[in-house]
Amino acid sequence: MPHTLDGSIDVVLDVYHGSDISLADAKSAGVLAVIHKASEGATVQDAKYAKRRHEARGLGLLWGAYHYASGMPVQLQVSNFLDAVQWGADSGLDENTLLCLDFEPSHSGPDMSFHDVCTFVSMVREKTGRWPMIYGGALLRETFAAANPSCDAAKCPLWYARYNDKPVGIPGLWPKFALWQYTDGANGPQPRNINDGHFDRSCFVGTSTELKQQWPLFKQ
Template sequence: MTINAVIDISHHNGTRLDFAKAKADGILGVIHKASQGQANIDPMYRTNRTRARAAGLLWGAYHFATGSDGVKQAIQFLTAVGDPTDTLLVLDFEPNPSGPSMSLEEARAFNTHVFEQTGQWPGLYAGHYLKEKLGAGSDSVLAKSWLWIAQYGPTAVVPPNWPTWTMWQYTDGAVGPQPHTVKGIGRCDRDKFNGSETQLRRLWGAVA
């Protein structure tokens, strides 16, 4: 089974989000941009974390990757996240429109450092860029991370490095299958989870 119960957002979604309405609309988890590169922290991360948790939502954080030292980016990410307890961690591995993009080697260094510091392998959010980099090959380090596939079509095509997808971003709020909106949030990235609510909570560490 799959459930359509996760959104991912950043400061681009605005400052007046109503997470209680989002929860009432069926959303269980929110994954928010925490950082980018080696220096940037999303200005709405901490505020929205407080509001989302107050509404009873699961909370996650992602790092937008750039083409630079993977360990230094991981340090920046963990600094932005703060206490990682009950926070789902993700590396956003996609083309960087404003500079060099992260390499597979840098991604391995990032994910390994996060694991060494937290005991949690971060999820890997990726789409065509990862497929181009991996081709038909495999990557044993990145395979330790659960896959969050971005593909705005009727089905999610998974790289051979993973047996299946864990989450699927099926729309950016404009392109892709419906629904595109969430009450209290508006148009946004929406994500399906490949499993039940109990399994989702287990991924988050909210269920033993």
């Protein structure tokens, strides 16, 4: 667990196609859950998503998918995300897959707006029956600092990124975080690596049993 947060377990990794990771090694190191990039913007889909999902299921790891936000039309982004995770093709997979909007500065063009964040999560809810998790750090703090708690983003569990000794600065829209990404592999408290590889690592406050019970919904 992070050396700074008592009662937490350091068991969640998030990865994408560029991550050089052995999921078997990650499991041996105590990782229980993997949240993998599935899509970005309106057209990009992660080429390793499906293969790693199959591998993770075989290892008994909890599985999640995130969409990296952009300023492209929201409807196109939601369609791209759900197509990338193959939503509706396998109800068993759907039931156990955590869904997440990664709200960070866009890799191409303008960032997703506050309004579009709310629209994105509402559309995902409409199409899947659940509120997705929202991931974010600095941009999230800036964008949601004065947000009205009645907005739909408040209904989404928070995956908070803050590479600090403590998860400080959480916007008041959320009373608590579901997951805390405490390191990007270079910044933040220890531990940061697995077999000399540095990864984005996140913790959950609770036990492994409680994590499994709450996955993939983390109700607010």
